[in-house]
Amino acid sequence: MKAIWRIAKATFHEAWRRRFLNGILVFAILIIGSSWTFTYLQPGAELKMLIDTGLGAIRFFGMLIAIFLGVRLIPDELERQTIHTLLAKPVTRVQFMLGKFFGGLATVFTNVALMGITFFIVYAIKAPQFQNAAAEEGPTYSMQFMSANIAKAIGLCFFELAVLLSIAVLASILFSWILASIFSFFIYFVGQMADFLRELASPEHGADPISSIVFNVLYRILPHFEIFDIREKILLDDFVPWGLLRNVTAQAIIYVVVVLMLAYLFFNEREV
Amino acid sequence: MAKGQIFGLVGPNGSGKTTTLKLLLGLVFPTSGTGEVFGYPLGSPIYKERIGFVPEGPYFYDYLNAVELLRFYGSLFGLGGARLQERIESLLKLVGMWDRRDRKVVNYSRGMLQRIGLAQALINEPDLVFMDEPTAGLDPIGAIQIREVIRRLRDDGKTVFLCSHLLKEMEPLCDSVAILNRGVVCRTGTMTELLTGEDSHYVATFRGLAEASLQQLQSLAMSVEQNEEEYTASFRDQSSAVTAAETLAGSGVELVALQPYRLSLEEVFIDAVGGMPQ
Ligand SMILES: Nc1ncnc2c1ncn2[C@@H]1O[C@H](COP(=O)(O)OP(=O)(O)OP(=O)(O)O)[C@@H](O)[C@H]1O
Ligand SMILES: [Mg+2]
Numbered sequence: 001m002k003a004i005w006r007i008a009k010a011t012f013h014e015a016w017r018r019r020f021l022n023g024i025l026v027f028a029i030l031i032i033g034s035s036w037t038f039t040y041l042q043p044g045a046e047l048k049m050l051i052d053t054g055l056g057a058i059r060f061f062g063m064l065i066a067i068f069l070g071v072r073l074i075p076d077e078l079e080r081q082t083i084h085t086l087l088a089k090p091v092t093r094v095q096f097m098l099g100k101f102f103g104g105l106a107t108v109f110t111n112v113a114l115m116g117i118t119f120f121i122v123y124a125i126k127a128p129q130f131q132n133a134a135a136e137e138g139p140t141y142s143m144q145f146m147s148a149n150i151a152k153a154i155g156l157c158f159f160e161l162a163v164l165l166s167i168a169v170l171a172s173i174l175f176s177w178i179l180a181s182i183f184s185f186f187i188y189f190v191g192q193m194a195d196f197l198r199e200l201a202s203p204e205h206g207a208d209p210i211s212s213i214v215f216n217v218l219y220r221i222l223p224h225f226e227i228f229d230i231r232e233k234i235l236l237d238d239f240v241p242w243g244l245l246r247n248v249t250a251q252a253i254i255y256v257v258v259v260l261m262l263a264y265l266f267f268n269e270r271e272v
Numbered sequence: 273m274a275k276g277q278i279f280g281l282v283g284p285n286g287s288g289k290t291t292t293l294k295l296l297l298g299l300v301f302p303t304s305g306t307g308e309v310f311g312y313p314l315g316s317p318i319y320k321e322r323i324g325f326v327p328e329g330p331y332f333y334d335y336l337n338a339v340e341l342l343r344f345y346g347s348l349f350g351l352g353g354a355r356l357q358e359r360i361e362s363l364l365k366l367v368g369m370w371d372r373r374d375r376k377v378v379n380y381s382r383g384m385l386q387r388i389g390l391a392q393a394l395i396n397e398p399d400l401v402f403m404d405e406p407t408a409g410l411d412p413i414g415a416i417q418i419r420e421v422i423r424r425l426r427d428d429g430k431t432v433f434l435c436s437h438l439l440k441e442m443e444p445l446c447d448s449v450a451i452l453n454r455g456v457v458c459r460t461g462t463m464t465e466l467l468t469g470e471d472s473h474y475v476a477t478f479r480g481l482a483e484a485s486l487q488q489l490q491s492l493a494m495s496v497e498q499n500e501e502e503y504t505a506s507f508r509d510q511s512s513a514v515t516a517a518e519t520l521a522g523s524g525v526e527l528v529a530l531q532p533y534r535l536s537l538e539e540v541f542i543d544a545v546g547g548m549p550q
Pocket of ligand 1: 283284285286287288289290291292328437454455456
């Protein structure tokens, strides 16, 4: 347990020294911080546009950070051979891998939190103004109600990125990091369209049996990333129920555990 | 490998020295066969509590300084507090890095990395230390210091497993050796066994031989070779060498050296790996 913690801590420190990742974060914060200056065509819809772009930016840049961080966590140690001295100490491969993963997860969490805070600052400044404009068009909800929804959306985004991070780590054990990045992006985008896959698999859609099976299998094994995206709900001013959050986070955690177990199976056999 | 000795694994580049160490640490796996360290299967974290490893060309998290790095490695053994701090100080002094302890690893020279590589391997006071070319990249003083440390480890009852192809350095240092060639151990034994070879005999070197005493020497010795002013004679055993020296001393011949015949590790090595490449 201690070893996992130490390695996670070192990984976290190391991650903040990656200029590329810092660059993505700074860029994301700039975009989110200036999102209110974008001119919106529809008066009264500014607030919704603000939420939509803000949350979208957190999700998009978070995705970039999770993938580029995840695919380098273990290859970095292999290339620089720092793993040799680590595994020569009483550190098992599971501990090493979990340490790397949780260090990466803490990094993703901090990145999402920083982007989230930036967004909330913008929101706190601009929302009252936009809301007044929106109030002229129709009924509005309290700021508190909406803030809670936004916080839930950001929380879900973190769990989504946890799944993505585990996939990136698994991919980096199987392939070179470049291929692993491509693979992770692919899984992410196909996972967004899980419902579409199911449609493709259905016989009414005219799929032949073989591709129907392929789409069905893909539908079943790929993570359904769209379940993490609750922006539509928020924009419709629906209350985001706690049950939904529980459900989605539980799915995410199960997915992460399964992916990490797979990753371990391969990593344990690997020569380092 | 016997406890409390310095064991040398020597072999040409690419013969599998580093690979052997990686096997012993569980970093790579044997295609066939098994192994044990302290009675535990290869790769087991249990024996790793008791070993140290100095990698070939050490690499570390380079944003740390010497003290932070050693603290990190110490914490992996569950060490901490004042005891670890003391240990770190004594180790950094031992490898001559105490004055430079605040420098970040990223700014280290090759030799400094090598020194810190040794320090981190000793953080847990290991009973068995694996070293992969520990003096590579060190200045002459540094190399002497490291050899001193290795000898001190043995004097403290620790066992050292040393990989190197610096035969001149290994010869006086190791108690026993294995010569590795293309992944196969082709010669192994104590240093004395290897260097004495099959035919143990004695060699005496004389100076100031006149024609008469040279003839006398040739009759007493198995063979005599001239080397400028000096004559080197081989004898079957020590006593016949001494007798010859005493006989010649009367006619003003100077005995320069008398020693058991020893090959150099280099000679044994070249013979073992099948001679010099053409
Ligand atoms: N027993 C073996 N069977 C198959 N391949 C081996 C074996 N031993 C070593 N090799 C291969 O030989 C290569 C070089 O081995 P290694 O790095 O251990 O050499 P080395 O003796 O440490 O050389 P150097 O003196 O240059 O450090 C590696 O690619 C390794 O995979
Ligand atoms: Mg080597």
